[in-house]
Amino acid sequence: MSQVKRVLVAMSGGVDSSVAAALLHEAGHDLIGVTLHLWDADGEQQVGRCCAPEDRDDARRTCEHLGIPHYVLDEREAFRKNVIDPFVTEYQAGRTPIPCVSCNRTVKLTYLADVARRFDATHIATGHYARLERAPEGQLRLLRGRDDDKDQSYFLFGLPQSTLETLVFPLGDLTKPEVREAGRRLGVPNADKPESMELCFVPDGRVGDFINRQGSPTTAGKIIDPDGTVLGRHEGVANFTRGQRRGLGLGGGGTRYVLRIVPDTAEVVVGDESQLYDRQLTATDAHWVAGRPTDAFQGEVRIRYRHRGALADVTPTGNGFEVRFDEPQRAITPGQAAVVYRGDEVIGGGFIA
């Protein structure tokens, strides 16, 4: 972005998007701050709840500080339909969904592209830790953020080229301490605000309770071992994810882990940690950032946001891909995203079947 552009900045009220705005402002761009109101948190959750009025106020204060307009736009309906409803369905089907991927793809960035057009803005900036680079062939490549610890490219693999063309990630080359430092230097009012939660609409982490509150209670059932022996009962399948050790309530007899969830019978199968390791996975609904690779290739695959990535052979299939890891991986979890990298570049991703 060499010349002055009108840029829409997506502002959550957190430090990252505030600093992203401040950096673009310093560079002289014509900015419009927009905060999406996606969800009304339940009243009793006072800490870290998403889309709270305080967050909107923080976003507004930052915009006032920068002297740019700020607007709150209501996208609760789209968020419920595209993010919350599928999230509930996935959990009830025994999977562990990754709602941030669909939120970015279907709600935030798609909607913001429409909003940007209506503001006559050519670009959309976000506070994501990720980078974009133009390939010699013309397409954009999506790259990891420089800060290994904060990198958010994992959540962005689903974005089409047309969306990437409009995006700007001002924090992609910075580390978190550098971002806070820039925030302080530029006088961003919330530069020292604590980190927000990874799953914004379940700030207390109690997914089962959340699902129950959505009016479609999670199914209670038996906890069994791989041979079918009943070891106990549970309050609902949505309380469990593969590899989980806590909250089983089984008492003695050694540490056991959730191996899988059988939604039809509401059974949670538990066993030894050694039984959690697999070498293969199948991913569906794949999206390839710069086009579908024709042949099998070797890459690094991340199976959850906090996974470092592991070497694997990746074979594109119809609308998905097969992964065979060099080393067995712990707790490959259905519903999570498998994202394929080559070095820093996101080649594509899909959802673990």
Place this chain on the structure above:
Amino acid sequence: MIYLDHHAAAPPPEAVRHAMQEAAAVAWANPSSTHAAGRASRQLLEAAREEVASSIGASAADVVLTGGGTEACNLGVRGLAAGRIRVVTSQVEHPAVAQSVRRLRTEGRDVIALRVVEGRPPTPEELAPHLAPDTLVAIQWINHETGTVFPIHEYVQVCREHQARLFVDATQALGKVPVDVGALGADAVAVAAQKIGGPAGAGACWVRRGLELEPVLDGGSQERGRRPGTPDTLSMVGFGAACRLTRERLAHQPRVTELRDRIESKLLRLGGVLNGGNPRTGTVSNLSFRDWKGPLLVAALDVEGLCLSTGAACSSGLQEPSAVIRAMYPDEQWRAGSAVRISLGMETTEQDIETASHAFQRVLARGDA
């Protein structure tokens, strides 16, 4: 910047700003104090009360000064409700009235909210069957979002025939139609300074002499026991100065109406759908645009230098679809979320309307894709 949000707040004319600046050195004192400083403040306060009273054809003794329009409406509705077991209202009231009525309902009164379908206010014949000596009617004169004019004089007649009490929310009427409470014959009438170029923290509730008006706040016996709390002399000076300009404001109405018609016909050609029909005040045009959500259109126009609003209530920067438009068009729910309100005032110029029309044209074109 072009300001087309006069129904939200009208800009203070020079005379109002000047009067408040002049008064600031004196108006700080407590007008209830008997010493010289207090008396000076009291003098300004009473002069302002005279101005307010004369602008609505009232006697100063019957004017209760309040901290704004909402408080004036609360006082009128709840103050008159004593001894009434039924409240008749409309479905499109301002929250200042609607929420007061709601409170009366939770306290056990029967509430009837008359429909205002497609902006047609209830006729006196529709009102009459609900009236009895135990009834309070709480209704607006001019709707804040669409400008719909209610037949208040006819309501007065039927209320009188049935010995029902009548509270009139005239906050949007003052300065747009002649308001003469002496001739009108209602029991209480609320007005607000903010809608005629005065400060937001000043309002008034006129009450017919001899009627008890129960206060809604707890405190001292100011305003003859009807409104506790130290009166804000400085704001009232602004209110009084704004009231002095009421006649001038009314004289601008034909010109303002012509400008409103001009931008409205342009926007209708650009795909706008008019909310609320006639009769309505010439200061406002409320339109829905199918391809837009109201708050987004308002934001995009703001970036182009145009100040207007959706007209609906806003909390923490988040705008809900308009309850007024929803009530007027129950079978066309899209209208409420897509509505914007353009409201003009005596400061609006032909050039403003020209520039605003072009801004609309540019912005609306981005909606078709």
